[in-house]
Amino acid sequence: MSEGDDQDLGITESKSHNTGEWYAEVVRKAGLADYGPEGMSGFIVTRPRAYAIWERLQGFLDAKFKQTGVQNAYFPLFIPESYLEREKEIVEGFDPEVAWVTEAGTKELEERLAVRPTSESIITPYISQWVRSHRDLPLRVNQWCSVVRWEATETKPFFRTKEFLWQEGHTAHAKSEDAWEETMTRLDQYESVYEDFLALPVLKGQKPDHDTFPGADTTTTVEALMPDGKSVQAGTSHHLGQSFAEAFDITFSDEDEEERVAHTTSWGLSWRALGALIMTHSDEQGLVLPPTVAPTQVVIVPIWQEDTKDDVLDYAEGIADDLEAAGVRVELDDRDERNPGFKFNEHELNGVPLRIEIGPYEVDDAELTLNHRPDGEERVVDRENAADTIRDHLDEVYAKLYAAAEETLDGEVREADDRAEILGTLGQHGGYVTSPWCGDEACEEPIKEPMAAEIVMVPFEDDDPLVGSDGDETCAICGDDAERTAYFAKSY
Amino acid sequence: MSEGDDQDLGITESKSHNTGEWYAEVVRKAGLADYGPEGMSGFIVTRPRAYAIWERLQGFLDAKFKQTGVQNAYFPLFIPESYLEREKEIVEGFDPEVAWVTEAGTKELEERLAVRPTSESIITPYISQWVRSHRDLPLRVNQWCSVVRWEATETKPFFRTKEFLWQEGHTAHAKSEDAWEETMTRLDQYESVYEDFLALPVLKGQKPDHDTFPGADTTTTVEALMPDGKSVQAGTSHHLGQSFAEAFDITFSDEDEEERVAHTTSWGLSWRALGALIMTHSDEQGLVLPPTVAPTQVVIVPIWQEDTKDDVLDYAEGIADDLEAAGVRVELDDRDERNPGFKFNEHELNGVPLRIEIGPYEVDDAELTLNHRPDGEERVVDRENAADTIRDHLDEVYAKLYAAAEETLDGEVREADDRAEILGTLGQHGGYVTSPWCGDEACEEPIKEPMAAEIVMVPFEDDDPLVGSDGDETCAICGDDAERTAYFAKSY
Structure with a gap:
């Protein structure tokens, strides 16, 4: 809000050479965010210019949610430790870094309370209470809130912060195919936020099985390419199958009065979308925004x-x-x-x-x-x-931004057919490298280990030309039959 | 969302005889809120029907804020203990019951972090950084968020909960009269939410000096009458004078390059508004809503x-x-x-x-x-x-609800001229009792002590016929000159 001096208006870092420093400078000088107070590294203050963009994004996405049967609700900020423990028992690999409330008023609490790192462990038991009959399904609740994950990494506003804003949707359905349709509806809405509102083309697909959200059957993702050549997981939608429903007892009586276990989904999009927006379009004069989200057009x-x-x-x-x-x-x-x-x-x-x-x-x-x-x-x-x-x-400005981002993305997807070529291409260019893949996690390791790149996405079956190729293609790493295409990239 | 059985649709408690139990029954059966999980008494789950009302209220108020120069922002959920201590030093009487984060990940924190009970101690230092010149003023930020106050009382959804949703606005101005105008603008907007949107007439005035918000020059309030005869403080707007600006160093250079201390305000409205709405209009068939806020009209x-x-x-x-x-x-x-x-x-x-x-x-x-x-x-x-x-x-339904609430309120403001009459009237009828008052806190005590009623409001000078009465009226308690009218009531 302060106007500052002339020199405050200049961006001094180079987008192409020092992407991280350039990004931090744009965020600060364009009045998007400040760092949190001393003693609170990892937290940011979201200033009005950035918050107004978040509000517009919320408005766009929330309207889509509501048009497709989602209702908003609000669940408590805290989750009893026993609830999180229960989730950990169900969901192998779930172990978030949590901030714990241990004292309140002048007393020590009998049970520690987690500041929510995500809310399924508190939302799911309520869904279980609310669902009794097939007439209660589908049940869809969403909440817009902040969550806290105490990850000790360098702060990067909107990309890596200990507290972040997001929405998390949780749904229950009578049939697996209903849950699958839900999963895809939300993923398509995330794609639309990026492509129709933020002028950011994304890749759409699923995470490899070994990298699904703990407890999920399938994790679907939209991935956006950043100017430093890394991929950002820009929104995820999970088909959770029946694991949560079984553990939390989400059952319903069907048309024939039979007791059945529901199928659930969850899906979330965070203010990383803001980070991706700022980083992709901005330049060495500062922030660049599509007119759709600009507070002043x-x-x-x-x-x-x-x-x-x-x-x-x-x-x-x-x-x-x-x-x-x-x-x-x-x-x-x-x-x-x-x-x-x-x-x-x-x-x-x-x-x-x-x-x-x-x-x-x-x-x-x-x-x-x-x-x-x-x-x-x-x-x-x-x-x-x-x-x-x-x-x-204004439409033309939007189209220009989209076209530029699309051209970049198209140019940054390269093919490679063996390990050396994958590593060489990623090392030289960054971006995405596509390779035939056998589906085995072991074949990610030879890329992940030296390069810190991983399989960020596999196209859906219908979009993957290798599906049904029946032995014509071989895995770039192990040489076995390959019926899927892997997208390797470094990622945020 | 569950349809339940026929008998679940009936309200069994009496609004007039067991207002508290009746209210709890309406909240539960109309699917507005559920109680929090075991071990988390004082927390509620806000279900979609209630949250949709909150969203509409937000939309109404937020549009008014934005039309009058307010920008939304988002500040961290946690506040370092040293920041709260600083506020306590400045502000005598500020000592909220706080939930403390003491551990995060697997480590104990060096400094305890408060889950925000209110945010001025973290917002004000940033305002101080953002204000340098008179051109940066007025500066107005608002945030919609939840806050936590660990008050050990019985849970009453939307009235008394340990976590609640609200908005808090914080502004800085060049002159005291600008801050005063701001204070009144927000109070008028709160009045409008109640009267033009929730069909709830309110009383508007100021808190007695001895009951202002700690650190504030003047606390203004809108008060709503509940069917149990108690008053609820339904929104407050504080002229903070220069106390916060001095303590947190909010200074600016004026047109003549002189360094000056700013004048600040803060104002807040919580989901108590939902509680007041539900409690006032609903009946023994359940929830009653004005069409303005009803999810289904x-x-x-x-x-x-x-x-x-x-x-x-x-x-x-x-x-x-x-x-x-x-x-x-x-x-x-x-x-x-x-x-x-x-x-x-x-x-x-x-x-x-x-x-x-x-x-x-x-x-x-x-x-x-x-x-x-x-x-x-x-x-x-x-x-x-x-x-x-x-x-x-639909307009007619709104008018009916407003007229009924107004008739009730009008009938529940009674005059009394001495202590016995005040106590007798409050004891018999509840509601508001108006009395000439000398302005001394000591004259509240003889009512407060036996009756747990207090001076919830004093009309503004322009609205108070006793102002300028020059000794014609005497205080109902002590008999000294009285130039103000006190509204005694029990309150939430």
């Missing part, structure tokens, strides 16, 4: 001398009014104490997608000069029908 | 025999489509397995404001039979222009 910068001031401002105000009436989020930057150059830099830093410059020439010619944030393209357009024209340009 | 119940089924359902579907197209939240309850009587009871329990009954007669006469939830009033109206008619009836 259009800024009007009037340029005047003393003798032209009144005319220019009148004209600019008229345009601002027209745009506002048309539902465009517009700001007229008529500050006296800043010159146009400062304003240009500031709004570029803050990621305003479209700038309108208005000087005496524009007034005389009944025109507007537009500037697209992503690439600086300038266009002179008629004042008439300004709102329609601006909307077209 | 209109339910259509078709009533058919085998030979009329197709006609009735066709007709009902046409009406549902019309209403939906007009933006009415409508549900067509065409379940085969439930009879109309069951459906009537269920939708009454769940607080649907308006029921439309459609049988063969309605089809033949091109009519609808309407039933208003609050009072069961029945009306037969034309099918033509159904959407307009329904909207009028």
